[in-house]
Amino acid sequence: MSNSLTSNLLEYTLRIADDSLILGHRVSEWCGHGPILEEDIALTNIALDLVGQATNLFEYAGTIDEKKRSADDFAFLRYEREYKNLLLVEQKNGDFAVTIARQFFFDVYRKLFFEALVNSKDKNLAGIAEKSLKETKYHVKHSSEWMIRLGDGTAESHEKIQNAVNDLWRFTDELFFQNEVDEALISEGIAFDNKSLIAPWKKYIDEIFSEATLEIPTQNWQQKGGRTGMHSEHLGFLLAELQYMQRTYPNMEW
Amino acid sequence: MVNLKITEKEIWDLLEQVTDPEIPVLTIIDLGVVRTVELIEGKCLITITPTYSGCPAMQVIEDDIKILLKDIIDCEIKLTLSPAWSTDWISENGRKKLLEYGIAPPEHEPDKSVLFSKPVVVPCPQCKSKNTRMVSLFGSTACKSQYQCNDCLEPFDYFKCLK
Known part of the structure; x- marks a missing residue:
């Protein structure tokens, strides 16, 4: 592989991995705090799937990385601006409605993303996508049903989920971020046109919103930055907790 | 060696x-x-x-x-x-052992994209009643859902279908 292809592939793999890791960490913060026991378990299971996907992706990244970093090096020993996750996934959990709305926007995108990535010419990415897709189908079902239950539920649940949607909508354009990294990999048959996911994503969101009696926000100011390493104020605090053990006791092992 | x-x-x-x-x-x-x-x-x-x-x-x-x-x-x-x-790879013998252990083996399930789909009928591994209900799609491990039997009232794990 040429140098530029290697670095593009590494960047692309880390984006997918970082989305999984950061959202997985966020969702795991619910462990022991879920609104009901069953939901506590559901969120913890989803977090486990996401962290598992991140592990597979980081391990693959290590095999293409010139510095030969390990999965743990990627997860625990990079600086904030080296993480390329979406702004959406690093947003704080807020109340249960915020967590569900964030998860819903991401899950719907993620399912479409993996459905496309299974056709990648990169067999490792295709294999990870095939595996992760099966898990993501359960996640989409879970978050979609909650969107409807909360939106079409009581006046209070409706208000909370609509507020969450209004707050998070500004991070949804970034789901379809694409730059020269993608373009180079598209020409190799490794990546695909991320913009092609916009229409099916919007269509699914519309269907669920209509059933959930929710409105798509009319203000459409959008915030981007995560994919280029420019994060919101929340990521640093998340990393402080995530990286604490490795930073305090370098090379420690469980 | x-x-x-x-x-x-x-x-x-x-x-x-x-x-x-x-x-x-x-x-x-x-x-x-x-x-x-x-x-x-x-x-x-x-x-x-x-x-x-x-x-x-x-x-x-x-x-x-x-x-x-x-x-x-x-x-x-x-x-x-x-x-x-895939759960199809669990052997016949494996399915039998799961049932004897008190975990309902995977049933054929409809596509997961159907929201609020009627949960699949999972017979109770204890009393064999088909009158059971899903408590939660997610359970004690990644591979299981939580069910309860409406007849003998026993809660049980269901090894959920993964395809």
């Missing part, structure tokens, strides 16, 4: 001794996580696949295989993700 006598078939038989740490009645063969066993120049290459990406049992399974074969043959364990594991 070079063991020229052992055959692939004998290694498959030995692997029947390794069980899933979370569902100890199931061997890794019942579960379908062992994909291939190859003997190459006196060494053994075993390929396994995880049930779920984040399944914490995989590391334990890998260690258990190494301990089992340590005095028998040099072995290397490789993890593969594709083709992705």
Whole structure:
């Protein structure tokens, strides 16, 4: 592989991995705090799937990385601006409605993303996508049903989920971020046109919103930055907790 | 260590001794996580696949295989993700053991994209009643859902379908 292809592939793999890791960490913060026991378990299971996907992706990244970093090096020993996750996934959990709305926007995108990535010419990415897709189908079902239950539920649940949607909508354009990294990999048959996911994503969101009696926000100011390493104020605090053990006791092992 | 006598078939038989740490009645063969066993120049290459990406049992399974074969043959364990594991790979024997252990084995399920779909009818592993209800899609491990029997009232795990 040429140098530029290697670095593009590494960047692309880390984006997918970082989305999984950061959202997985966020969702795991619910462990022991879920609104009901069953939901506590559901969120913890989803977090486990996401962290598992991140592990597979980081391990693959290590095999293409010139510095030969390990999965743990990627997860625990990079600086904030080296993480390329979406702004959406690093947003704080807020109340249960915020967590569900964030998860819903991401899950719907993620399912479409993996459905496309299974056709990648990169067999490792295709294999990870095939595996992760099966898990993501359960996640989409879970978050979609909650969107409807909360939106079409009581006046209070409706208000909370609509507020969450209004707050998070500004991070949804970034789901379809694409730059020269993608373009180079598209020409190799490794990546695909991320913009092609916009229409099916919007269509699914519309269907669920209509059933959930929710409105798509009319203000459409959008915030981007995560994919280029420019994060919101929340990521640093998340990393402080995530990286604490490795930073305090370098090379420690469980 | 070079063991020229052992055959692939004998290694498959030995692997029947390794069980899933979370569902100890199931061997890794019942579960379908062992994909291939190859003997190459006196060494053994075993390929396994995880049930779920984040399944914490995989590391334990890998260690258990190494301990089992340590005095028998040099072995290397490789993890593969594709083709992705499916509940269809659980053996008939495995399904029987799950049921006897009190975990309902996977049923044929409709497409998961159907929201609020009627949960699949899962007979109670205790009293065999079909009058059961799903408590939660997610359960005590990544591979299970929580159910309860409406007749004998016993809560139980259902090994959910993954395809």
